[in-house]
Amino acid sequence: MRVVVTGAAGDIGRTLVPGLIELGHDVRGIDLVRPDEPWADAVVVADIGRDERALVEAVAGVDAVVHLAARAAESDFETAIDSHVRLTHRVLEAARTTDVGRVVYASSNHAVGFAPRQALLSDRERGRPDGFYGVGKVAAEALCSLYHDRFGMQVACLRIGSFRDRPVARRHLSTWLSPGDAVRLFGACLTAPDLGFAIVYGMSANRRAWWDLAGARALGYTPADDAERWATEIEAEPASADDEWDGRYVGGEFTRPHAD
């Protein structure tokens, strides 16, 4: 498939671009900066928040857009609305006006961060944001839903857990998404025959999972990694008061009192 990845120079983008190329896709990226990577020539440098023409030119003629570009952290309200809602609207509009049929959107577990920890959180959980970042993600998911219902776009919103090379905190034993599994998850969403509109969780096959992966598996995602491999090392350190708080709600540190 011909795929455009927004935010190609970010943490997830630098894993996904080469990973999706390896899966056989024809991938181009777009970002504010050119990444220092062997595939840097595949990236258009543009500010998609301002340069609508560059965005439309980048997505015209592709089969799918993977939309990662965002400020991936808590922020003030205006920044969150710009970074998640306005930017996602621009990307969906660019896809719609150029007849791109599929969008895979990087949402976040912070869309449901204030859901209390329970056995396994269903992907039917209502939006329960733990900050303006999460509010932005819930609103962007709603935009994706609108573009599916009104324009027939195939859209997956991935509520990503903790994407990193390896887990380093207790919470990550439940929330980790490994680089390899990120490629498998986004890859599955690109090729799922009947994507429709889906909101699913994005994490590895962690034994201590907090989220139900049934929805992602139904799209063809088969995770291969498990954070448990690092459990002994991580649990060798005594649990801190923060660790205890971070186990109460799935959003972890975002839910701490006075987190901003």
Ligand code: 15L
């Ligand atoms: C996210 O959505 C953030 O982008 C990332 O910085 C982490 O906070 C991650 O969630 C997490 O919950 O670990």
